Amino acid sequence: MKHSINLFQHDLIPEQPWLSFTRVLLATLLVCVVLVGWKGMLILQLKDLQTQVATQQEKLANEQQELAQLSEQLRAKTPSSALQAEVNQLESEVSMRQFLLAEFQRRGQIKQQDYAELLTDLAILHREGVWLTRIHQDRNRLNLHGHSVNASILPQWMQSFKTSATLSDRRFNMVELKRDNRDLLSFVLQGSSGDMAEFLPVEGNSFDEQGNSVQASQQRDREAEARAAEIRAERLRALETAEEAEQQQQEQLEEARRALERVTGGNQ
Incomplete structure (x- = not known):
């Protein structure tokens, strides 16, 4: 049975340095790996963001184009003063025709009834x-x-x-x-x-x-x-x-009103 006895004193034993070349090299490699991984992740995130930006820019361009088309259609459908004047004139004519027709019917019925009884x-x-x-x-x-x-x-x-x-x-x-x-x-x-x-x-x-x-x-x-x-x-x-004339006039007025409502709805 063998035994080993250290006859050197403790202060004579050589000390091992903490920052050895191997340790520094390993730490440097580890830092490089971390930096490379972090950079790769940043590159991937940047590409994703660039893709999202491109998509949003494309949507924005499409929406701007659609907005321009709608603005053009709105300008084309804006009711002109001539159309509004025509609608007002039709309303006045219909009101006058209704009044005249009611008065004519009233007088005609009175005269017809009186003459019918008399005859x-x-x-x-x-x-x-x-x-x-x-x-x-x-x-x-x-x-x-x-x-x-x-x-x-x-x-x-x-x-x-x-x-x-x-x-x-x-x-x-x-x-x-x-x-x-x-x-x-x-x-x-x-x-x-x-x-x-x-x-x-x-x-x-x-x-x-x-x-x-x-x-x-x-x-x-x-x-x-x-x-x-x-x-x-x-x-x-x-x-x-x-x-019949009153009915035709009312149909024309109704068409003009529908056209005006469509234009008004487009404005809103």
């Missing part, structure tokens, strides 16, 4: 030998123009007005009574609000009834009714034409 009562009170050639109404005054084959028929016919709803409240006077060149009596009755006036035929104006005259009176009555129907039809056609 109905006159048709109910019709007598053989009497026919009307003209009916004129001005405010509260009603004028009946016609012919008769016998003057004695007129008082009886006027007395029957008391049973009429539209004629009973009027006072009728004979303002004209004469015989024309066809041996027929021409008369004009004028009625106004008031009591019924009595009519006495002029002496010497009594004539015998004639069959041909009666047939002629019936024919004239039918012609008068046909003319009245034509007048009503013309009024209805006028109303329809006015309504």
